[in-house]
Amino acid sequence: MSTKKRRGRTKLADRKPVWELDKLLRRVRELREQLAKRRERLGKLPPNVMVVEELPAEEVHRRIHEVARQLYMQIEETGRPVFEIPARTSDNIIYDEDHDMLLLGQKRIRRVFHSLASVADATRTIRILEIIHELIEEGIHATKREIFYNDVKLFKEQRFSDNVIEDIAAMLGTTRNSTHVVAAAKGAAIGRLVIRDSGDVIDLTKLGSGGWAITPFLDQVEILESDAELVLVVEKDAALIRLAEAKYWNKLPCIIITGKGSADIATRAFLRKLVKELKIPAFALVDSDPYGHYIFSVYLRGSKKLSYESPFLATPEIKLLGVLSKDLDEFKIPKEVRLPMTKADIERTEQLLKEPFVQRNKKWVRDLELMLERKEKAEIQALASHGFKYLTDQYLPVKIETGDWI
Amino acid sequence: MSTKKRRGRTKLADRKPVWELDKLLRRVRELREQLAKRRERLGKLPPNVMVVEELPAEEVHRRIHEVARQLYMQIEETGRPVFEIPARTSDNIIYDEDHDMLLLGQKRIRRVFHSLASVADATRTIRILEIIHELIEEGIHATKREIFYNDVKLFKEQRFSDNVIEDIAAMLGTTRNSTHVVAAAKGAAIGRLVIRDSGDVIDLTKLGSGGWAITPFLDQVEILESDAELVLVVEKDAALIRLAEAKYWNKLPCIIITGKGSADIATRAFLRKLVKELKIPAFALVDSDPYGHYIFSVYLRGSKKLSYESPFLATPEIKLLGVLSKDLDEFKIPKEVRLPMTKADIERTEQLLKEPFVQRNKKWVRDLELMLERKEKAEIQALASHGFKYLTDQYLPVKIETGDWI
Structure with a gap:
């Protein structure tokens, strides 16, 4: 008995996509409403987590002065100044099931100046506060590596300065981006979206086939308008090439973004900004392997390392459109183009299956x-084993039409 | 006796940049004239090399039909069809000292259908000719990986289809790009340049801080206008961030591009197009290590692997502005931020010193x-050990002003 008969329905590979936009978008709009209702129901984050906000430069500046003032008062009053910094250790990381996000608890570490063990870290903390203060006042941004090079004698190794940078963002209750410390970004975006970036108005349908290189200075980016109904997040540049060439946004009103592999912070923050402000769903298109699923999961929930920033980097609304394991049969992907999983692949898959956000x-x-x-x-x-246009003309419309996502 | 006294001049670190644009640009314009004279003197490529041209789609289409027609005639006349393909082996690769480029000689390999050893390759060659024909007729592009997936049974491994793709481009006397087989591109460009890409006019000064993601479909890109006097090629995205933030093109009339590490084909071809059409010099800014010098050399002369395309990927006009080894002392880079070279670094440097294009x-x-x-x-x-703006406000202007490049 064939799989086809047993399932009692046509394989998706044989289904002719309707390509009537309204029908195709009905599913997307249903999902949009579901997500809106979920957002309403959810409301605020629970009270026992670290509240971290994106802040304008003036407010970061004010908070740095406040930290300095308190430090000064402590010196005057007790002679024993201390920094209170939110712990970023695993025992202070909370998985919030309702919000489907990793968050930071309220445990704090104390960094004192009068102990031999922590005086170096405390000095580094002051130095980085000073550097961030300079960045904010000058209105410029710097990378972690540049900050390390700014005072190598004090920081010794980059991991020490990196660590303090994260500490200070957490201490100021803001995102690292808001402290003007940025990471190089490799993502790109294209499609039905108009933004303002550092004063320039950019229409992302008018960038040819190259797209807009996502800037790490997201604090300068403003979403002006968009009639997109969904965001397509593709793992690989090759898929973006395929979609950009077809000017897919003319067929399906969408914005396409790629992190070119595992997504960097700017790409994840930009996706979140799009979904939050435009209130439209996002769909991920990744390789059908544990690494692809992991890449999806990082968009979805953030990564453990940067948990305190999770609410600003995670997009819990994103759905995994494909390529699913079941799609390989559904879309009759020939045996020759399927690859055997390695031992590492199998272990990674087993690991994913243990994660609470997968289990639910x-x-x-x-x-x-x-x-x-x-x-x-x-x-x-x-x-592409079914032809170069199979992705755009069969796979994507059929997947969306049938609501076949995770 | 200090190095300073011995040299009898001020270190560049102490030199105040004039920042009078005309003085600064005098050097750039001198170089521009030198390069123009060199171009005039050079003229055509030597006669003993493979002539490869960028071709419009219609011409590639015509040549594919011509190959098919000849094949058909051979079958009719002798019953022993054969492909004559330019050899891409190292004994057929020529270093052209005058043009400072790697080129392909006129040695050819014969791929016959009646020998057991080459029938599989001959069949693959016909299949890929057919696929390229389809791409051209449909007006779409594909990656090597997609082409492999298009007929896995026949190609067996991607290296086989990749090899045949290069063969066919060489056989048709054109670049791989012209056959609509493209590679994913990771580079970005920003600055004083207006292009047309797939019909859209894009002003690269009006893209905020993100820049334009260089498209792999360079056959669709047209340079419309530019008043830039030079191209700055930076190895790393972090340097682009620094320059984009300063909107450096407003200070120095330039176009800035980055390959984000070792440059891909599209980025190198785009640089070449800029330098050739705008007739302006290009300056590279790379790390002061053998890998940085190697990255510069690939822009300069191409890589061995793709030699037949070298004239379309190499930019012999590019100069190495820095960071030079001598700059570390000249610009008083503190000892703490200099790193010891590894054994592999030393070997790589020795290797570079053996290359004829370095020796001359x-x-x-x-x-x-x-x-x-x-x-x-x-x-x-x-x-950045001298401050975040040192690169833009001291290092670059002083280097250009003093004509201090390689």
Whole structure:
């Protein structure tokens, strides 16, 4: 008995996409309403987590002065100045099931100047506060590496200055971006969106096939307008090439972004900004392997390392559109383009299955279990085995039309 | 006796940049004239090399039909069809000293259908000709990986299809880009340049701080206008961030591009297009280590692997502005931010010193020898040890003003 008969329905590979935009978008709009209701129901973050806000430069400046003032008062009053810094250790990281996000608890560490163990860290903390103060006053941004080089004698190794940079952002209750410390960004965006970046108005449908290189200075980016109904997040540049060439946003009103592999902070923050401000759903298109699922999960919930910033980097509304393990059969991906999973792949899949944010999503569990059962993986480009336009003209419309996502 | 006294002149670190644009640009314009004279003197490529041209789609289409017609005639006449393909083996690669480029000789390999050894390759060649024909007719582009996935049964491994793709471009006497087979691009460009890309007019001064993501479809890109006097090619995104933030093109009329590490084909081809069409010099800013020098060399002369395309990917006019080994002392880069060279670094430097294109440039040899003598390297960001704006306000203007490049 064939799989087809057993399932009692046509395989998605054989389904003719309707390509009537209204029908296709009905599913997207349903999801949009569901997400809106969920947002209403959710409301605020729980009270026991660290509240971190994106802040304008003036407010960061004010808070640095406040920290300095308190430090000065402590010196005058007790002679024993101390920094209170939110702990970023794993025992202070909370998985918030309702918000589907990793968050930071209220545990704090004390960094004192009168102990031999912490005096170096305390001095570094003051120095970096001073550097951030300079960045804010000068209205410029710097990378972590530049900050390290700014005072190598004091910082000794970059991991020490990096650590203090994260501490200070957490201490000021703001995102690292708001402290003007940025990371190089490698993502790109294209499609139905008009933004203002450092004063320039940019229409992302009018950038040819190259797209807009996502800037790390997201504090200077403003979303002006968009009639997009969804965001397509693609793992790989190759998929962006395919979609940009087809000017896919003319067919399906969308914004397309890629992190070019594992997404950097700016790309994740930009996706979150789009979804939050435009109130539209986002769909991820990644390789059908544990790494692709992991890349999706980082967009979805943030990464452990940067938990205190999670609410500003995670997009809990994002759905995994594909390529799912079940899609390999559904879309008749030939056996020759499926690759055997390695031992590391299998371990990574088992690891993902242990994560609480995976376990509460039954569809996701089923797909990863199927992957483990088959021990097969495939890249997005494997869809090209049905022709170069299969991705744009069959796979994506059918997946969206049938609401077939996780 | 201090180095300063011995040299009998002020260190560049102490030199106040004039920042009078005309004085600063005098050097750039002198170089521009030198390069123009060199171009006139050079004229055509030598006759014993493979002539490869960028071609419009219609011409590639015509040549594919011509190959098919000849194949058909051979079958009719002799029953023994054969492909004649330019050899891309190292004994057919020529270093052209005058043009400072790697080129392909006229040695050819024959791929016949009636030998067991080559029938699989001949069949693959026909299949890829057919795929390229389809791409051209449909007006779309594809990546090597997608082409591999298009017929995995026949190609077996991607290296086989990749190899045939290069063969066919060489056989048709054109660049791989002209066959609509493209590679993912990671570079970005920003500054005084207006282009047309797939019909859209894009002003690269009006893209905020993010820049334009260089498209792999360079056959669709047209340079419309520019009043830039030079191109700055920076190895790293972090340096682009620094320059984009300062809107450096307003201070110095330039176009800034980055390959974000080792440059991909599209970034190199785009640089070449800029320099060739605008007839302005290009300056590279890379890390002061053998890898940085290697990245510069790939812009300068191409890489061995893609030699037949070298004339379309190499920019022999590019100069190495820095960071030179001698700059570390000249600009008083503190000892703490200089890193010891590893054994691999030293070997790589020795390797570079053996290359003919290095040996004929005395300044380059001296700088690499100094690097070996000191056994020290440093990143571009090490300049931040003098402050975040040191790169833009001291290092770059002084280097250009004093004509201090290789």
